[in-house]
Amino acid sequence: MAILNCSYRNDLERMVILRCFGSNNYYLERVIFPFELLNFSAPGDAEVEIWSHGIGGPELVETLRSRELNNEESQETNMLISV
Numbered sequence: 001m002a003i004l005n006c007s008y009r010n011d012l013e014r015m016v017i018l019r020c021f022g023s024n025n026y027y028l029e030r031v032i033f034p035f036e037l038l039n040f041s042a043p044g045d046a047e048v049e050i051w052s053h054g055i056g057g058p059e060l061v062e063t064l065r066s067r068e069l070n071n072e073e074s075q076e077t078n079m080l081i082s083v
Contacts, residue, residue, distance in 0.1 A: 002044045006069035009037045014052060016061060022046030042066040 022043035046066035
């Protein structure tokens with residue numbers, strides 16, 4: 001499986017935790033502060049979970065695939081648009 005360069009920006013006004021699970025025992029967990037951008041590499045089949053802390057405890061905010069966070073595609077698109 002290919003490794004993708006991914007980006008996630010925390011648009012919330014509170015800290016979140018990004019957890020990424022992939023093939024071959026790949027695991028990444030990072031704290032992301034409000035409005036911070038995290039760049040990371042992950043397998044193309046990886047699942048990304050965004051967690052925050054709510055009134056009742058930890059809450060799952062969002063679930064994504066690493067393909068959705070692939071920043072290489074967006075850079076290619078931006079280059080095509082700017083030409």
